[in-house]
Amino acid sequence: MTQTAAPTATATQAGQPASDARMRVGVMTGPGAIEIREVPVPRPGVNEVLVRVRATAICTWEQRSYSGQQSNKFPFIGGHEIAGEVVELGPGVSDEITVGQAVTIGSAACGQCHWCRSGRDRMCPQHYRGSVAYDDAWGPGGFAEYKVHPASGIYPIPGDASWEAISLAEPLSCALHAVAQLDVRVADDAVVLGAGVMGLMNVVALKKHGARVIVSEIDPDRLAKARELGADITIDATSEDPIARVRELTQGRGAEHVIVAIGSGKANEQAMAMLADRGRLVLFASAHPMTPLEIDPNEMHNRETGVIGSLSSEQADFQAAARLIGLGQVDLRPLIQRSFPLTDLAAALDASVEPGTYRMIVTP
Numbered sequence: 001m002t003q004t005a006a007p008t009a010t011a012t013q014a015g016q017p018a019s020d021a022r023m024r025v026g027v028m029t030g031p032g033a034i035e036i037r038e039v040p041v042p043r044p045g046v047n048e049v050l051v052r053v054r055a056t057a058i059c060t061w062e063q064r065s066y067s068g069q070q071s072n073k074f075p076f077i078g079g080h081e082i083a084g085e086v087v088e089l090g091p092g093v094s095d096e097i098t099v100g101q102a103v104t105i106g107s108a109a110c111g112q113c114h115w116c117r118s119g120r121d122r123m124c125p126q127h128y129r130g131s132v133a134y135d136d137a138w139g140p141g142g143f144a145e146y147k148v149h150p151a152s153g154i155y156p157i158p159g160d161a162s163w164e165a166i167s168l169a170e171p172l173s174c175a176l177h178a179v180a181q182l183d184v185r186v187a188d189d190a191v192v193l194g195a196g197v198m199g200l201m202n203v204v205a206l207k208k209h210g211a212r213v214i215v216s217e218i219d220p221d222r223l224a225k226a227r228e229l230g231a232d233i234t235i236d237a238t239s240e241d242p243i244a245r246v247r248e249l250t251q252g253r254g255a256e257h258v259i260v261a262i263g264s265g266k267a268n269e270q271a272m273a274m275l276a277d278r279g280r281l282v283l284f285a286s287a288h289p290m291t292p293l294e295i296d297p298n299e300m301h302n303r304e305t306g307v308i309g310s311l312s313s314e315q316a317d318f319q320a321a322a323r324l325i326g327l328g329q330v331d332l333r334p335l336i337q338r339s340f341p342l343t344d345l346a347a348a349l350d351a352s353v354e355p356g357t358y359r360m361i362v363t364p
């Protein structure tokens with residue numbers, strides 16, 4: 001594991017690339033196929049920012065596209081968990097963003113639509129506006145040396161976290177978004193099903209909200225990792241019945257909050273069965289193939305339970321993730337496995353789809 005310190009705003013002499021500068025981009029031309037291409041460095045337009053990418057973590061979307069588990073449109077330029085340094089500002093960008101700043105790249109928002117004005121900018125039509133297009137290739141564009149992004153989706157990092165840690169702001173923000181949809185009160189019982197990286201991010205987010213966190217998982221190494229990241233109780237689902245164990249731990253009530261962080265019909269059913277009265281179940285992971293989940297509307301009515309979906313995150317979640325990481329309020333180092341140069345993107349993706357691994361990071 002290599003960790004390099006991100007610069008503070010004042011310590012950096014960020015270089016603006018020459019007008020004819022070119023950059024390397026890692027392009028997925030199909031499942032299992034990576035090409036390193038050269039394209040012109042994009043330039044920032046009105047209200048846009050050019051970022052020199054320093055670290056991009058590989059997430060489930062890129063892994064599933066690479067392994068062929070999830071269909072995608074190719075050629076695809078993955079990489080949406082991005083840390084970098086501001087090198088050029090387009091016209092109209094506010095003074096809050098300055099050249100040399102360490103930033104993470106994330107959710108954009110127009111600030112003017114119904115969703116933005118009612119504080120739910122996750123649903124803003126501009127949410128994914130940072131997507132890039134170089135010739136016939138498209139995608140979030142983090143597997144590249146530079147990226148242009150709307151200023152509304154640029155989040156300055158306070159403090160001096162490593163580039164690798166900053167690249168984990170996006171997955172942390174997604175977990176914070178899921179938890180923000182729940183009414184978590186101090187000492188509530190919260191269960192996370194599945195302790196992959198995203199399950200573990202939810203453990204971190206729930207702990208910050210003061211819950212007692214119970215994790216159910218079948219892999220003993222991941223259970224140990226969950227304890228390292230703050231889980232209070234772990235359940236080995238290969239030897240214990242998670243539903244019975246959660247009921248036992250909660251005097252039969254079940255858990256007020258259950259987050260399913262693994263795409264599994266069986267886990268969704270378990271979650272439903274361990275929900276306390278007034279409990280909320282968050283469907284955090286998509287399942288491929290999808291299995292329908294049966295609900296009993298009368299039971300849900302009587303017990304005032306609920307099921308919520310959660311995908312991506314919004315500005316407030318990103319702002320919180322940037323602060324938690326930058327100010328050292330969370331330690332995500334146990335989730336960082338290894339860094340690779342952009343030229344080794346294929347090796348990084350090969351490593352990331354190995355079972356039992358944590359975040360692989362590309363440093364363009």
Ligand SMILES: [Zn+2]
Binds near residue numbers: 170
């Ligand atoms: Zn992600």
Ligand SMILES: [Zn+2]
Binds near residue numbers: 112117121124125
């Ligand atoms: Zn909007």
